[in-house]
Amino acid sequence: MQRFLMALVLTLTMGLSGCGYNSFQSGDEQVKASWSEVLNQYQRRADLVPNLVNTVKGYAQYEQDTLLAVTNARAKATGITATPELVNDPAAFAKFEAAQRELSGALSRLLVVVEKYPDLKANAGFRDLQAQLEGTENRITVARNRYIGAVQAYNVSVRSFPNNLTAMVFGYKVKPNLTVADEKAIAVPPVVNFGTPPATPASAQ
Numbered sequence: 255m256q257r258f259l260m261a262l263v264l265t266l267t268m269g270l271s272g273c274g275y276n277s278f279q280s281g282d283e284q285v286k287a288s289w290s291e292v293l294n295q296y297q298r299r300a301d302l303v304p305n306l307v308n309t310v311k312g313y314a315q316y317e318q319d320t321l322l323a324v325t326n327a328r329a330k331a332t333g334i335t336a337t338p339e340l341v342n343d344p345a346a347f348a349k350f351e352a353a354q355r356e357l358s359g360a361l362s363r364l365l366v367v368v369e370k371y372p373d374l375k376a377n378a379g380f381r382d383l384q385a386q387l388e389g390t391e392n393r394i395t396v397a398r399n400r401y402i403g404a405v406q407a408y409n410v411s412v413r414s415f416p417n418n419l420t421a422m423v424f425g426y427k428v429k430p431n432l433t434v435a436d437e438k439a440i441a442v443p444p445v446v447n448f449g450t451p452p453a454t455p456a457s458a459q
Contacts, residue, residue, distance in 0.1 A: 299391070302386055303328045306380075317367050347430040405429050
């Protein structure tokens with residue numbers, strides 16, 4: 255009887271391996287790891303926003319609407335509980351992504367406003383924050399691309415025969431992926447101009 259049970263376990267193990275069960279496990283872990291890195295980078299960006307807003311506020315007092323938009327977008331983005339399980343909830347995932355896109359847009363508009371304030375652009379503290387933001391945006395792009403690749407590989411595995419039969423038995427479903435509609439814009443980090451602001455022509459004064 256014991257030999258029969260061992261043989262049955264061995265057969266089932268080999269069957270599951272051949273039908274994609276193991277690949278689902280490794281693929282799911284890869285998606286979770288990639289998603290965690292995306293969240294880490296988004297959190298890093300969110301942590302930069304308060305100091306960035308306060309620094310700009312000291313120089314650009316007439317840009318309250320822009321600053322408020324950034325602050326509100328950050329509050330919306332950080333107000334969503336982004337757990338690893340979020341990748342299994344398409345509706346919550348879409349809401350989270352929309353909030354991050356809104357924050358990206360608000361920050362881009364803020365950087366455009368900054369161009370009107372040479373003294374702010376020359377401020378060492380602001381330049382440091384700008385550099386950190388640019389680096390974070392680059393890391394966000396890399397993390398997003400890794401996540402997209404991990405989800406694509408996982409979803410192909412779930413949908414492919416005969417793996418899809420195993421997926422149905424064990425409840426593995428395709429995961430929502432990051433949308434590519436705004437990917438081109440997202441992939442371009444904010445342009446930071448560290449050059450010395452040009453002198454204002456005397457005729458323009």
